[in-house]
Amino acid sequence: MPAPAPSELAFIRFVSVENMMKLVHSIGVETVLKDLARYIEDDFRRWEKFDKTPRVASHSAEGVIELMPTSDGEDYGFKYVNGHPKNTKEGLQTVTAFGLLARVDTGYPELLTEMTLLTALRTAATSAMVASHLAPKGARVMAMIGNGAQSEFQALAMRAICGIDTLRLYDIDRAATEKAVGNLKGLGFDLVPCATPEEAIEGAQIITTCTADKQYATILTDNMVGAGQHINAIGGDCPGKTELHKDILTRSDVFVEYPPQTRIEGEIQQMPEDFSVTEMWQVITGAAPGRVNDRQITLFDGVGFAIEDFSALRYLRDRLKDHPFYQELDIIADPDDPRDLFGMLERSKQH
Amino acid sequence: MPAPAPSELAFIRFVSVENMMKLVHSIGVETVLKDLARYIEDDFRRWEKFDKTPRVASHSAEGVIELMPTSDGEDYGFKYVNGHPKNTKEGLQTVTAFGLLARVDTGYPELLTEMTLLTALRTAATSAMVASHLAPKGARVMAMIGNGAQSEFQALAMRAICGIDTLRLYDIDRAATEKAVGNLKGLGFDLVPCATPEEAIEGAQIITTCTADKQYATILTDNMVGAGQHINAIGGDCPGKTELHKDILTRSDVFVEYPPQTRIEGEIQQMPEDFSVTEMWQVITGAAPGRVNDRQITLFDGVGFAIEDFSALRYLRDRLKDHPFYQELDIIADPDDPRDLFGMLERSKQH
Numbered sequence: 001m002p003a004p005a006p007s008e009l010a011f012i013r014f015v016s017v018e019n020m021m022k023l024v025h026s027i028g029v030e031t032v033l034k035d036l037a038r039y040i041e042d043d044f045r046r047w048e049k050f051d052k053t054p055r056v057a058s059h060s061a062e063g064v065i066e067l068m069p070t071s072d073g074e075d076y077g078f079k080y081v082n083g084h085p086k087n088t089k090e091g092l093q094t095v096t097a098f099g100l101l102a103r104v105d106t107g108y109p110e111l112l113t114e115m116t117l118l119t120a121l122r123t124a125a126t127s128a129m130v131a132s133h134l135a136p137k138g139a140r141v142m143a144m145i146g147n148g149a150q151s152e153f154q155a156l157a158m159r160a161i162c163g164i165d166t167l168r169l170y171d172i173d174r175a176a177t178e179k180a181v182g183n184l185k186g187l188g189f190d191l192v193p194c195a196t197p198e199e200a201i202e203g204a205q206i207i208t209t210c211t212a213d214k215q216y217a218t219i220l221t222d223n224m225v226g227a228g229q230h231i232n233a234i235g236g237d238c239p240g241k242t243e244l245h246k247d248i249l250t251r252s253d254v255f256v257e258y259p260p261q262t263r264i265e266g267e268i269q270q271m272p273e274d275f276s277v278t279e280m281w282q283v284i285t286g287a288a289p290g291r292v293n294d295r296q297i298t299l300f301d302g303v304g305f306a307i308e309d310f311s312a313l314r315y316l317r318d319r320l321k322d323h324p325f326y327q328e329l330d331i332i333a334d335p336d337d338p339r340d341l342f343g344m345l346e347r348s349k350q351h
Numbered sequence: 352m353p354a355p356a357p358s359e360l361a362f363i364r365f366v367s368v369e370n371m372m373k374l375v376h377s378i379g380v381e382t383v384l385k386d387l388a389r390y391i392e393d394d395f396r397r398w399e400k401f402d403k404t405p406r407v408a409s410h411s412a413e414g415v416i417e418l419m420p421t422s423d424g425e426d427y428g429f430k431y432v433n434g435h436p437k438n439t440k441e442g443l444q445t446v447t448a449f450g451l452l453a454r455v456d457t458g459y460p461e462l463l464t465e466m467t468l469l470t471a472l473r474t475a476a477t478s479a480m481v482a483s484h485l486a487p488k489g490a491r492v493m494a495m496i497g498n499g500a501q502s503e504f505q506a507l508a509m510r511a512i513c514g515i516d517t518l519r520l521y522d523i524d525r526a527a528t529e530k531a532v533g534n535l536k537g538l539g540f541d542l543v544p545c546a547t548p549e550e551a552i553e554g555a556q557i558i559t560t561c562t563a564d565k566q567y568a569t570i571l572t573d574n575m576v577g578a579g580q581h582i583n584a585i586g587g588d589c590p591g592k593t594e595l596h597k598d599i600l601t602r603s604d605v606f607v608e609y610p611p612q613t614r615i616e617g618e619i620q621q622m623p624e625d626f627s628v629t630e631m632w633q634v635i636t637g638a639a640p641g642r643v644n645d646r647q648i649t650l651f652d653g654v655g656f657a658i659e660d661f662s663a664l665r666y667l668r669d670r671l672k673d674h675p676f677y678q679e680l681d682i683i684a685d686p687d688d689p690r691d692l693f694g695m696l697e698r699s700k701q702h
Contacts, residue, residue, distance in 0.1 A: 010368060016680065016681040017682065018681055018699070021699040021700075022699075024696065056418065058402055058420060058455075060424065062456050062457070063458050065422075065427050065453060067407065067418050067429060069407060069416075069418055071409050071411075071416075073411065078431075084456075084458045087458070087689065088689045088690065091689060092685070093683070093684065093685065093686075096460070096685075098460065102433070104409075104411045104413070105413050105435075106433075106438055107413075107416050107433020107434065108433070109431065109447070114681075116684035116692070117684050117692065117696065149689065151693075153693060179688065179690060329365070330367040330368050330465075331449050331465050332444070332449075332465070332467060333444065333467035333468050334443070334444060336442075338442060338500065339439065339498075339499045339500050339527055339530060340534070341471055341501075341504075342471075342500070342502075342534050343530065343533075345372055345380070346534060348372040348373075348376070
């Protein structure tokens with residue numbers, strides 16, 4: 001009897017870290033960021049179509065492991081992501097992730113991918129897409145507070161999508177700033193390493209805060225923030241972890257992805273339950289105002305939402321058509337007769 | 352500059368369908384079932400240590416996609432599983448699954464595996480482990496109602512763990528019974544294909560119901576069930592899907608895995624919220640009685656719980672030491688300096 005070769009249905013596409021890097025270089029990182037921002041904006045525009053649920057978190061003393069599922073009725077996606085701030089000290093990533101896209105009509109998985117890199121890209125694309133709606137017109141200077149793994153992606157996305165050309169960088173660890181400057185030099189930015197957060201925000205139209213400690217921290221205090229600025233606060237992203245003094249929140253118009261999740265994880269976890277926020281998808285559809293004047297402080301309390309990962313998975317699937325950087329994985333048992341799983345197992349014994 | 356080879360941390364082990372089949376044959380399917388039953392029983396015994404949550408389901412008109420996470424504080428596991436009853440008509444599996452084990456202390460994934468086969472094995476092992484506590488002593492005859500993909504696994508597990516040697520098989524589709532008989536003949540069972548469910552349950556000490564329609568069905572009516580029998584009802588496993596007439600439930604002592612999930616998905620979804628059930632882990636630890644006399648009807652309302660998948664993942668990890676049927680997958684981005692994700696991406700460009 002011939003070996004029972006798995007049918008095509010038994011395979012899903014898998015994008016490894018190596019293939020993801022090849023794909024990004026093949027397309028160009030700034031093009032990827034711009035494309036991702038467009039996919040994310042498109043999905044925000046059809047926000048009401050999605051199944052939404054706060055992420056499913058498993059907390060431990062050391063960190064958190066989360067599953068972030070969503071579906072638009074045609075495709076189903078989820079991401080596995082951990083957050084372990086102490087990992088860095090052991091030479092490990094704070095955040096690693098992978099994700100999956102499946103068909104709703106059959107439930108069959110289609111695409112499995114590394115998402116550590118893809119998450120860094122989609123997070124930056126989301127920040128920049130939001131800033132394109134909220135930041136003051138003609139913004140060119142960004143303060144980048146926290147110069148870790150996310151910082152260069154933020155810088156490139158803010159340039160590609162919002163026209164930022166000057167970066168004022170600060171990190172509590174000087175070596176992180178040196179790393180970021182080293183990676184970004186030669187890419188055409190004006191780079192200004194700063195000794196304090198106060199120095200970093202001088203003249204900045206956009207302030208990005210992206211620090212990693214799992215604790216209530218005050219990276220920005222009220223007196224540091226001036227009229228007309230846009231704050232892109234993405235480091236406050238789990239319970240017990242914030243970056244901004246609450247007085248800033250009361251002075252700003254706060255924009256969020258999905259309020260039930262942001263109230264648990266974002267900067268606004270410091271505020272009462274009924275603290276007023278605007279959902280970003282409503283700004284994009286025109287249902288709610290974004291920036292209304294040039295004195296207003298806008299604040300994006302970004303925690304990362306499943307729909308952004310879904311957009312990134314959709315984008316990847318579409319790009320794989322022209323950039324086939326994937327392997328095939330035999331992860332679905334697919335006997336000829338679907339009721340004959342045991343027969344498939346038994347027949348495989350003979351080979 | 353040398354190519355930045357991914358470090359060992361960048362890899363996780365992946366068990367494909369093909370490797371799972373090799374592993375099962377290398378160990379022997381009945382040994383696997385017995386070992387799995389022991390792992391599952393061990394985890395039921397330490398039930399209180401686990402993070403438990405009802406599965407996270409995404410329902411559609413065609414079926415459901417579910418994520419089933421759990422953790423014992425050291426390891427974290429989850430399973431992706433779909434349930435699409437109409438798939439069979441299109442030549443697809445009703446249920447496909449894959450799963451992952453990760454370390455809680457770092458959040459790093461360790462092991463990714465197909466779980467369509469592994470779920471079939473753990474479901475059968477769970478049924479038999481439960482029956483070893485609840486079925487009448489000396490049971491040798493099982494009625495197997497529903498002869499689909501799960502049936503042969505149930506048969507083998509019930510023999511390996513409970514001593515069943517006679518199977519009375521019934522399916523609404525005669526071809527399914529023929530398939531099961533074809534697969535099981537030569538494996539040492541007394542096989543009795545039956546024309547009706549009534550005929551199938553004659554003289555059976557254990558009745559297994561395992562049918563697949565997503566609808567309220569009545570596979571067993573009250574007059575069919577006699578004193579002293581054990582019912583292993585595993586086909587009622589999602590909202591709107593049951594197999595037993597509710598009168599059977601009122602006459603039986605009902606045992607479940609995790610009540611918050613079973614009340615939504617199991618046979619007892621037909622009963623009031625406060626319908627009395629016994630948690631199986633308490634029977635195993637001795638905290639609650641199991642079978643107390645030989646007239647009692649015991650009923651396992653099995654829907655499948657995340658801890659059983661966790662046990663199966665643990666088992667697989669342990670067996671891979673001696674049976675290295677796996678590939679390595681480059682799914683975790685692991686730069687030398689964890690803050691230098693962008694640098695890793697940039698350096699990969701040159702190769």
